[in-house]
Amino acid sequence: MLPADLIRQVEKIAGLENVFTDEANRLCYATDSSLLSQINNWVPDLVVRVTNTEQVSNILKLANQHRVPVIPRGAGTGQCCGAVACRGGIVMDLSSMNRILNLDLENLQVVVQPGIVHADLNKALAAHGFFFPPDPGSTKMCTLGGMVVFNSSGQRSVKYGTTKQYILGLEVVLPSGEVIVTGGARSRALKSVAGYDLTSLFTGSEGTLGIVTRIRLKVLPIPEKRGLVVAFFDKLEASGQAVIQVFRRRLLPSAIEIMDRTAMKAATMYKPELELPPAEAMLLFEVDGSPAEVAYQAQNIAAICQQFANQVEWTDDPKRLIELWTARSVVGAAAGRVKPGATRVYIGEDICVPVIRVPEALRRIQELSEQYNIPIVTYGHIGDGNLHAAPVINTYDSAEIEKVKQLGDAVHRMALEMEGTTTGEHGVGLTRAGYMEEELGPALQVMRQIKRLLDPLNILNPGKMALDEN
C-alpha cells in the first residue's frame, strides 16, 4: 500500500483520470507474456498514465523521495517479465505518449515519443518512402520505447541490425527527476563521438537506469523491391550448410528464417492449405534492393540451396511473396494449437547460438521436448542464430508448469553451454535474471556499479536483470 499523500500527489501531477488505484485496473498491469508473470500475482499498487516528460520527472522525484519502485511500461508486450511490478510500486504507462514530434527526413531521422506503436511509425514513414528497419513480430502493438530499452530486433537484423543501430539520441528522465538528452543536447547530426556513449547505455537498460521520454531515430529509404527464396531440406544440418554457403558467397539477405519439423507441422495443422512437403527444415531467405539486385541475389541463393535442399523456389512477385511467407508468419500463433487443451508459454523462448550451431541446437531442443514430454515448436532467425522455442502445456496443470520451468532452465543452460546467450532480442527481465552471473561474469559487477550510481535508491524497475545482489 502506498501512502495516501503520495497517491494524492501523483493524482495532482497526472490528473485524477490518469491514476488508477482500483483492483481491476491494477490487475490488468500485472502481467506481460512471460510464464513467470502469469504464475505470480504481481499487482502494482498504483498505475499512472503519463502524457509528458514533466509528469514523468515529477513522479520519479516523488517516488525517489518515498523510495517507491517505478516500473515503466509501454504496451506490455514483453516476454521476459520486464515491465512487471514484482516488488509492488507504481507502473507508469507511457503508451499514451505516442506522437511523432519531428519528421526530419531530409536528415534521415525522426523524433518520436516512446509510446508510438512500431507499425504506426512505419506507416507514417512509408508515406514518405522511408522506414525504421528493425521489425519485431509484435509490430502491430509494441511501442518504440519498449524497443529501445530492450534493444529489440526481428527477422531483418541479419542485414539491418538491431534497434541500437538506429538510435541517435534519447531524452531520459533519471530517478532523481533530472532530465538529460544523450547523443548531443541539441544535435541533429547523424553521428557523434562526443563523450561516453550514453545512448547505448540506456538502450537495452530495461527501464532500470532511467525512463526514456523522447527518441531520435535514424531511418532509411524503403528498398525498391523484395524477393524470397524458400527451400525444404531433408536433413536439418543441410539447412545450416546452405546458410553458411550463402554468406561465404558474399550474399547478404535481409532475413533468413528457419522452421523445423515441429514448426512446419504446427503451421500445417493451422493452415492445411499450405501443403508443405515433408522435410526436416524449411528456410526462407528474404532479399531486398533494386530489381536487378533482388533477382541476382535470389537466383544465387536458390542455386546454393539446390545443392543442399530437395525443393527450392524463388519469387519477387508480391502476391507469391505473401503466400510463401504465410507458413512463417502463422507459426507463432499456430504453436499453441499443436496440443488440444494446451497453450504456448513463454520461457526459454529467445536463445541465440552461433549460426553454425543452429541445427545442433534445434536437435537438442527436440531431445529436451522428448525428455520432458512437452511438445515444443521451434522456429527463428537462423541468419543470426536466434531461436524461438515454444513449449505447449496445459496451464491449469501445476505439474506441467513445474516441468516446463525445468525445461526452460535446460534450454537456457544449453544456450550458454553452446557459446550462445539466453536472450537474443526479448530481454533479461526477471525470467533470465538468474543466468546473468554465469552469462556475463565479472561484467555484471560493473553493471551493478552503474546501476548504483544512477539509481542509488534502486527505485527503477527493481529486481530485474540481476542488478540487485539479492
Next chain:
Amino acid sequence: MYMPVDLKQELMPCVRCGQCRSVCPVFLAKGVESDAPRGRVTLVRALLEGRIDPTDILNEKIQQCLLCRTCVQECPSGVHVERIIIAAREKLAGVTGISREKKLVVRWLLPNLQRLRLFLPVIARVQGLLARRVNNSDYQAPRFNVPLAGRRLLPVLTGHTIATMSSGGKPFPATASSLKAEKTGVVAGANMTPEAAATDNGLKKQARVAFFTGCLMNYGYPHVGRDVVEVLQRNLVEVVIPEKQVCCGLPMLAAGDRNTFNRMREENLRALRSIHSDAVITACASCGSTLKEFYAGELEAPIYDFSEFLLAIDFRPPRGTMVQNVTYHDPCHLRKAQGIKSQPRQLLKSVPGLTLKEVSNPDRCCGFGGTFSLTYPDLARTIGVTKVKDLMQTGADTVVTACPGCMLQLASGLYSQGSQAKVLHLAELLAASYRAEE
C-alpha cells in the same frame, strides 16, 4: 438449449501478446489496458480464479465491450473474446444484476411480441412531440434526452411492419385479436412485382424462403425489409414472413440473460419450423450471426444473409441506372462473425452507374453494439465519429451497409458531423435499381 461455454478452456489460449490493443475500438478510444480485450480477458480469468471481487469497475469493463469481434479476427491465438465476455456477463448478472436500461429492453420490451406491437404505434403517434424530423429524411432528432435513445437520430416510425408494408396493408396497431389469429406466416407482397405474380403462377420459382426480419428492421426500417422482399421476388424467390418470430435473442445473450435468450430461441425455432422453406434469410448482420451460431443445426433450412443468398442462387443483376458515389461499411457481425465481405461489394458493383469508393478501414466498427449504445452513449458516439470521418473522406454521397444497427449509428454520426451523405441498406439500392428498370 444454448449452454454456457467452458470458460477455463476459452481463456487458456490467450498468451497476453496484446495484439488486440491494435484494433479494439473501445481501447483505441480510451487507451487504458483494462479497456483492451487482453485486459478484459485478464479480469475474467482473475474473477474465475477468485483473485478479484465483482466490483462496479470490473463490471463496467466487462460491459464495455461492443462484441464486435474485431479482436477475435485479429487474435493470432484464436481466442474467442466474445464468448468469454458473454459468459462473464452471465456470471456477473447473477451477482450484480443487469442494468436498468438493459432490463427494460431485454426483459420487458423485446421478448414480448404483443407488447412490442402495441407499444410502438403509441410511440409512432407521439413521436412528433419527442423529436423533429431532420432534412426531410426518414430520421428524427430527439428534442431532449429520450429514455433509451439519448440524443441519437432515430428512424421515423410509420406504424408499419414489413408484412403490412409489402402486402400493401394498413399500418398497425394490430388488434389483440388479429395477433391471436393462428396464422403462421404471410406470403409477402404477392402483387408487389411482376416477378412475384409470375412466381405465384409457378413460373421458374428459384426458392421459397422464410424471412427472419429482426426487430430493428421490422419496426424501425420496414421499408428496408420491404425492399429485401422486393429484391428476392425480382429474383423469382417466394418470401414468407413467419408471423410469430421474435427478437433473435442477441441483446439478451449480450446482457448475460441466457434464460430469456433460450426462450427467444425456442419461440423462433417454432416459428421458423412451422413454415416449409428452402432457406432462412435475414438482412440484419447481427440477427444473421446469432441465427447461424445458435440456431443452425436445429433447422432443416440453411441460414443465409441476404447478400450471401442472392449470390448463391441465380442472381439477376438489376438494370436500372443509379448514378451515385457510394462507399460500403462492413458490419462487424457480417464480416467478422459470418465472413461475408465480398458478396455485398459484388452486388453493389452489379448496379449500373454506381461507383464504389472503398473507405480506409472498411471493417472498423461503427460503435453501435446494440444495447452498448444505450448504456454508453458517449463512448458509442466517440467511436462512431472516428468511423464516419473515414467514410466522409471518401466523398461518397451514399453510405451503404447491410445491418440496420449500423444504419442507425452511421446516420447519427454523419448527421452530427454535418455530412449530407445518405445511409442505405444494400437492399434499398438494389430495389431502387430494379424499380428504375421500368
